[in-house]
Amino acid sequence: MAVAELSTSCTKTHSSQLSLSSSSSSRFSHHFRRSFRPLPTTRNPTISCSVASDQVQTPIPVQAQDLKGKSECYGVFCLTYDLQAEEETKSWKKLINIAVSGAAGMISNHLLFKIASGEVFGPNQPVALKLLGSERSIQALEGVAMELEDSLFPLLREVSIGINPYEVFQDAEWALLIGAKPRGPGMERADLLDINGQIFAEQGKALNASASPNVKVIVVGNPCNTNALICMKNAPNIPAKNFHALTRLDENRAKCQLALKAGVFYDQVSNMTIWGNHSTTQVPDFLNARIKGLPVKEVIKDHKWLEEEFTEKVQKRGGVLIKKWGRSSAASTAVSIVDAIRSLITPTPKGDWFSSGVYTNGNPYGIVEDIVFSMPCRSKSEAELLAEKRCVAHLTGEGIGFCDLPEDTMLPGEM
Ligand SMILES: NC(=O)C1=CN([C@@H]2O[C@H](COP(=O)(O)OP(=O)(O)OC[C@H]3O[C@@H](n4cnc5c(N)ncnc54)[C@H](OP(=O)(O)O)[C@@H]3O)[C@@H](O)[C@H]2O)C=CC1
Numbered sequence: 001m002a003v004a005e006l007s008t009s010c011t012k013t014h015s016s017q018l019s020l021s022s023s024s025s026s027r028f029s030h031h032f033r034r035s036f037r038p039l040p041t042t043r044n045p046t047i048s049c050s051v052a053s054d055q056v057q058t059p060i061p062v063q064a065q066d067l068k069g070k071s072e073c074y075g076v077f078c079l080t081y082d083l084q085a086e087e088e089t090k091s092w093k094k095l096i097n098i099a100v101s102g103a104a105g106m107i108s109n110h111l112l113f114k115i116a117s118g119e120v121f122g123p124n125q126p127v128a129l130k131l132l133g134s135e136r137s138i139q140a141l142e143g144v145a146m147e148l149e150d151s152l153f154p155l156l157r158e159v160s161i162g163i164n165p166y167e168v169f170q171d172a173e174w175a176l177l178i179g180a181k182p183r184g185p186g187m188e189r190a191d192l193l194d195i196n197g198q199i200f201a202e203q204g205k206a207l208n209a210s211a212s213p214n215v216k217v218i219v220v221g222n223p224c225n226t227n228a229l230i231c232m233k234n235a236p237n238i239p240a241k242n243f244h245a246l247t248r249l250d251e252n253r254a255k256c257q258l259a260l261k262a263g264v265f266y267d268q269v270s271n272m273t274i275w276g277n278h279s280t281t282q283v284p285d286f287l288n289a290r291i292k293g294l295p296v297k298e299v300i301k302d303h304k305w306l307e308e309e310f311t312e313k314v315q316k317r318g319g320v321l322i323k324k325w326g327r328s329s330a331a332s333t334a335v336s337i338v339d340a341i342r343s344l345i346t347p348t349p350k351g352d353w354f355s356s357g358v359y360t361n362g363n364p365y366g367i368v369e370d371i372v373f374s375m376p377c378r379s380k381s382e383a384e385l386l387a388e389k390r391c392v393a394h395l396t397g398e399g400i401g402f403c404d405l406p407e408d409t410m411l412p413g414e415m
């Protein structure tokens with residue numbers, strides 16, 4: 001079957017090819033752009049409450065009619081402070097800019113609050129959210145911004161909203177491209193190609209023109225593999241390896257089904273690869289996956305179930321859910337976007353890997369070149385990449401090579 005074919009054609013070169021670089025390419029300083037004098041802090045706010053109209057700049061919330069092609073700070077987020085003057089923020093990292101399209105949609109309604117809470121990028125990472133909507137969604141987008149205001153997230157330092165991707169993507173270090181029409185009951189994801197493809201051509205161009213040159217792009221809107229390809233092709237200034245199509249939800253679904261069948265909690269399932277497209281042709285790879293560190297077939301003795309039911313269950317999970325809910329997965333998709341981001345910014349645990357749709361050029365699996373295909377990936381730490389660089393110093397004209405490489409893990413098919 002397809003999985004065996006795929007898993008035997010891998011070579012050792014794969015891991016270095018999929019190395020991911022650090023996400024911190026911020027050009028921002030620790031001072032924010034609109035910084036001004038903070039209120040004097042007090043240890044006991046109950047006895048020192050006073051009106052400080054001379055010290056606080058009143059924010060003017062953006063109204064829909066002001067947003068003709070502009071991206072503007074919203075409400076309380078127009079009012080920012082000099083972080084270096086705040087004791088508890090001195091250990092914080094530089095602000096990062098995260099652009100989200102389809103920000104008024106179902107998935108974003110879960111995702112934005114996770115990002116703003118710090119659960120995605122960490123408790124020392126202040127974030128700026130740059131929300132992209134459209135004429136049709138601008139009122140709803142203001143509603144989202146209002147809810148973000150009311151949540152009082154300490155790490156959320158800027159929120160801007162807009163309908164022009166060139167404006168909204170300005171200096172973005174992450175672009176989470178969610179905005180696209182979802183399929184309804186009875187549709188395949190590929191039926192959306194005509195409607196949604198154009199969105200990703202335009203947004204690719206906008207990223208190319210406006211975003212940080214090292215922006216990491218996760219394409220969620222369906223059909224996400226081909227939309228990621230369209231986006232990448234329209235953004236030649238951004239490295240192709242920075243584009244991902246979200247197949248993490250499929251990985252999570254596959255882990256859940258294996259755990260259920262094996263009677264173990266799902267944290268015991270590892271090394272789960274989703275090969276191919278985020279569609280019903282995807283191949284969830286039970287041959288290389290592990291349960292409690294053991295090959296799946298040693299734990300699940302019902303091989304007929306593995307070969308005949310498991311794959312189809314994972315392939316069709318999205319469609320089954322649409323029939324139940326009347327709309328596509330939103331909360332679990334948001335969770336899987338969080339997982340995908342974390343996997344990209346954290347070195348992959350030893351011996352494990354994660355799935356992502358990546359550009360196939362130079363891939364070691366014999367997959368046709370020039371498409372976006374889901375395969376196993378690992379993120380390497382900066383220390384590991386520096387060790388590799390030292391190892392090849394004789395090839396880069398930087399002296400004599402010295403190898404002190406940490407032990408590596410095998411990917412499916414490696415000998
Ligand atoms: N890769 C994956 O694992 C998954 C992908 N998805 C996909 O993510 C995308 C977003 O899903 P979800 O947030 O639930 O969808 P919603 O319908 O809740 O929101 C989608 C947003 O996309 C924008 N949009 C752009 N073009 C259209 C259009 N023609 N019709 C309707 N909306 C449009 C709208 O925002 P605006 O008006 O602001 O542009 C809308 O708010 C879909 O394509 C869905 O299939 C969903 C689940 C999993």
Ligand SMILES: O=C([O-])CC(=O)C(=O)O
Nearest residue numbers: 183189222318319328329
């Ligand atoms: O099935 C859909 O259309 C939404 C989706 O991509 C998923 O749930 O995997």
